[in-house]
Amino acid sequence: MAAQTGNRRERLRRATLEEIRTAARLLLTSHGSEAVTINAVAREVGMSGPALYHYFSSREALVGAVTADFFQELTERMEAARDGHPGGPSAQRLLAICRAMRGWATEHPAEFGWIFASPIPPSDRREDSARHQAGQRFERVLLDEVAALWEARPFPVPAPGELDPSLCEQLAAYAISLDGRLPPEAVHVCLSCWSRLYGLLCMEVLHQLDFAYTDMEPVFEECLREVCERLGLPYAR
Amino acid sequence: MAAQTGNRRERLRRATLEEIRTAARLLLTSHGSEAVTINAVAREVGMSGPALYHYFSSREALVGAVTADFFQELTERMEAARDGHPGGPSAQRLLAICRAMRGWATEHPAEFGWIFASPIPPSDRREDSARHQAGQRFERVLLDEVAALWEARPFPVPAPGELDPSLCEQLAAYAISLDGRLPPEAVHVCLSCWSRLYGLLCMEVLHQLDFAYTDMEPVFEECLREVCERLGLPYAR
């Protein structure tokens, strides 16, 4: 942690900012997305409407800030799960990360929905937005783990040339931005796994599979089993 | 088509309803979700605010109605794609259906987002809601095709007992509601494929993979290739 810089004023301001974010989150989880209004949040922290504009320039900014918080919380949970299995086999670490992700998602469905199952507002699509930063850190948790796994023992990937050339080109470009730790084909496998986990979790928090499943836990585990298989890892509950 | 039942009044009413839905959709696609307000829609069709309550009991009802429209449009497009390959090989039909789905999604990202990437409001979760009906019809397009495929030539499925017992139980319950055309393990494969397509399309319309891909078409095709492989079908572009 950085030393608590700043004088009393700054500390107070930080505390208020924190309180506002907490209030916003509480409103989201207890009364839904719609309930997170500037007025309601202000009421909750005991100040009146317009005062909140000294802390956030608009409702969108507030929403963006708490969304970034959620993103960071999820990432920290995944990192903690990973660091809970130091030195152990890759499979265990990766499974722990994925399960931590679902754990957080099911415990915080509204928050997960805000991160992943909502259109990203234009202001948050800029590279310097807090959300984007948080997204990159999140991305790195999974990618680092897969890269480590690849370096330790490469998993089977499609042969070069087997993938569509246009796809390969895009993958190559992205692989470069990853310092070339993974070849394009391995990046594809990685993104494909991520997309499966993403889809399943979105379906769970959005209740898109309620027509078939009442408990998604074993469905997710089965998906993990398949992911492990694809990465050449042993699966264990 | 059913004969245009009803007298002049009813016809006029239906036309107005249609006009309102069209206006709502136009606002969604051109100015985003937020812009679909009762007032704005009413302004668009040339009547003033409250008059709209003679046609829809609330904003939510209006949103639900147009969402159901979208669902139906998507389904019809998929059915048309399927019927464009009558009698042909299963693989071609299934691929055509999936590509039609993505085609509609990419042409109508906002509409697709409303159907699949938004929390389903409680009112629309009831069995008798238009949305639920539309959802079932959509579901059937994919399921029917997979069931036909299964009856013609079963694809490889996990051996009974290989899947988690709790998962099996849920699958068995759902399989029964499908008239037992598919065994639980095949239902699982089917739902797993659906979840992959769903995840990928959501990521595309929500721009969740922009950090890696600029063109999702080959990514989707690669996913289709894998789906085909799993269903024992030949893949062709």
Added chain:
DNA sequence: AGAAGTTTCTAGAGTCATTAAGCAAACATA
């Protein structure tokens, strides 16, 4: 204590969803 800066307030303009009251035309019936 006084100056400077920060925080919060009240007031208000303009938006939204929704309800209520009422007007006028279209229609059905006598």
Added chain:
DNA sequence: TATGTTTGCTTAATGACTCTAGAAACTTCT
């Protein structure tokens, strides 16, 4: 043709919302 009902809309009004513009109060520093 006269009467009453139904239908389609209007305006008015309520209470919520976002956000702006000043004035008031409070902190901190000199």
